[in-house]
Structures are given as C-alpha cells and as structure tokens.
Amino acid sequence: MKSEVMDEVAIDRALTRIAHEILERNKGCRDLVLVGIRTRGIHLARRLAEKLGAIEGESVPLGVMDVTLYRDDLRRRPDHPRVERTEIPFPLTDKRVILVDDVLYTGRTIRAALDNLMDFGRPRSIQLAVLVDRGHRELPIRADYVGRNVPTAAQESVKVRLREVDGIEQVVILERPESQRGGREA
C-alpha cells in the first residue's frame, strides 16, 4: 500500500527552492558548509551544493556524516547498524553548518548529528534542511528548510528514493508494521 507524494520534478523544484531559501536567509554563502547525513542526506546535500554553486557562483564545502556511533538506540536493535565513514575535511568552527537529511521524523537522528558535529568544533550556527517532514517529533527539534510537509500516521513510513541509491526519484508513503517503527527514519 503506498501513495507517491513527490515525483522527480517535485523533488528537484523543492531542492531549488531550498537552495534559494538558504541563500536568502544567510545572505549569500559566505562561511556556509553543507553536511549530509547518512546515505540519502549525502546525495541531497551534494545536489544542494551544486545548486548553490550555480546560483551564487561560489562553491560550498561539503561533508558527509554517519551518526551511527551517536545513536541512542544501539542496544535495542536486533542487527548491528553498519557504521559508514564520516568525512568532514574542513574546520567547522565559526561556520554556518547546514545539516541535510531526507526525512525528519522523531528528531533523534538530528540530535545525534548535533552531538557529532559539536565534537568536530564550534560552529557559528547549525541549520537543518530536510526533503520531507513527516511529523511525530519526540524531541524538541525543528527543520529550518522543508521540501514538503507530509502528515503521516505512526504505522506508516515515508521513503525517499533517489537515483544515486535506488535508481528512481520519488517520495512514497508505505504501510509499515508497528514493530519496525523507530528504524531508519528517525
């Protein structure tokens, strides 16, 4: 059971709008850095970096982050989450960091990302850009830039599919059994 809430064109338009909003709010891209979270956030961050570069003519540094080591649910999972690399090859102190993720749900992934970032330095500010906000926050976390608000029920799940990872571009809502809640879209 599913419905498609965004197609390829909608995803691209949302990212373009977010890129413009980032530039508007930060008055350009001086001291901006992008950090993509885990798998799909990384590709979205890369696309944002390209769009920002195309609009402003300057390149924005791009880092990738895996928050697995900072998760709050490691002991509750039946499997070992695979730890991927974190690569932030530039200093973060005094920079304005834009964290990028695909879906914002309980907010726990972002909490972990914030703690991870703070161990790298002292950013001037951290802003959050997500493609989809599906509600149901369990922590006081909010996104600064949202591609689409998608109200969902707890037993549903939202999947972002990107060409780099899944071969197609779409955002879908799936029915998911209760026992698998709190998995990847945190």
Place this chain on the structure above:
Amino acid sequence: MTFTRKDILGTQDMNASEITYILEATESFIEVSTREVKKVPTLRGKTIINLFYEPSTRTRTSFEIAGKRLSADVINVSNSGSSVAKGESLKDTALTLAAMAADVIVIRHPASGAPHFLARHVPSAVINGGDGTHEHPTQALLDLFTIRQRKGALAGLRVSIIGDIAHSRVARSNIFAMRAMDMDVRVCGPASLLPMHVEALGVRACTDLDATIGDADIIMVLRLQLERQEKGLIPSLREYSQLYGLNLKRLEQAKPDVLIMHPGPINRGVEIAPEVAEGPYSLILDQVANGVALRMALLYLLTGGPGL
C-alpha cells in the same frame, strides 16, 4: 550481516566474509582518532577490563585507548600488584571480574587456550590479546587492514613471514587470516624455528631468506625473542642477523613497491635494520595507528545488539 560472536578468540575459524566485515567496520573508526575531540559516546557506560598476565605496551595501550575513545570505562589489571601474586587461579579472577559486571575482558596470558577457558566461564565478551604461542587475532586483523589500506584487495598478494615462526602467535593468526582471504603465504626462518609440517597450514616453508625476497608483495618480520639463543635454538644473534635480518642490502632485490611490516617491539639491528624499520616501505607505525581503530571496531561489534 549480523555479528553474532560472543568472543574474539582467534582467526582460525574466521571466514573471508567475517574478516571483510570486520575490516570494513574498522574503516569508520579511523576518523575518530583524527579529529580534535577523539571520542564518540557509543560505549558509554560499558566496562572493559584489560587482564594482562604478560607485559605489553602497544596491545594494552591500544585497547585502552580504543575503549576510552568509545567512552567506555577501561580498567587495567596486570600480574604485579594483583592477587595473581597471591596465587589466585585464572578462573577465580575471571569470576570476580564478571561479578563486577565487566562487559568485555581483554586477556593476554602465557598459557595457550587461557582465553578460551575464560570465555566458557564468564558471560562477558572475551578478546584474546595473545595466548602463549597460539593466537593473537587482533594483531592479524590489524595487519590485514593495514595491507588492504595500501593495496586495496588482499586476494593473491604474496606474503613472506620471516622469523621465529614456531613460537609466534602473530604468525599463526596471520596465517589463518591470510589463507582465509586467499593470500599466498610463505614462512621463512632457520630450520630450528620453523614448525614441523607447517605446510599443513597452507603455507610454503623455506630457510633461505634471499630466495623469498624477490617476489614478495609484503614482508612481515617477526621479533626474535632473545631467549631463543639461550635455549640453543640459534647459535648467536649475530648469525641470525646475518642470515635472516632484513637490511637495506637485502631489500635491493625486493619489488619496488614492497611493504615491510613488524608487529613490534622491534629489536633494532637483529631481525630488522633501523633504516628499514624507519624507511619509506615500512608500515610499522601504520600498523600501530590502525590497531586502535581495529580494536574500536571489535569492541563496537562485540557490545552492540540486544542482550548485553
């Protein structure tokens, strides 16, 4: 893949996919040691005990740093100053530590099989930090990681392990792991230090070092324990050094991209010349750095998941 082992006791029963899984996990922990705040909260609240019945600098410190960088509480227990001096048995020591809810016990012991004995009697995860002349799995895994880091793939690489093979747990663990990864292994040393029928492990044996240098991709030098001379197994350190010492002259015949490894500590001028140990082909310090990441990965894999 789910990592289901309770303990890391040896590489003898590890297969290629498990070793690859461990090496890939290690990649992610390298970065933690390069940042300014060298700590992640992953093992916060876990207790790790280093139970070392033999002296060690690099292994023990490496495990200690690995545990601390994962935010675990690490306690070092050694022979001297512990009740082992009062004659407490290994089993009682272990049960005592387990009763204090140690999550992981890293043990180095002069008796082969001690970690296996321990693992059967405590619910804690047990890591073998070197048991007698039997195995030293974390050394072998970090050695493989270091090779892979430089060479990319492992299969088909030709390794020459040189030295006191008969008494070397490092050699054994490396042989098991390298054979699992389909590497070509040759052991070389004086006949008195080569085990009988070592070919049964899937390696070739030889006593002529110069014949094996030419086509090796990796030359792994083992520490010569100076006591071997006292037991009459070698005539003198000087003769050993002349016939089996890795020096610059010998390396002239080696491949231009040969890599030199040594588990440490080195006996400068005996099994390895200082210029070789510090030279451009040497991976010795890479091994040490990678050891921390490898041990972090193992601690993470052993303590994750439910039930611990």
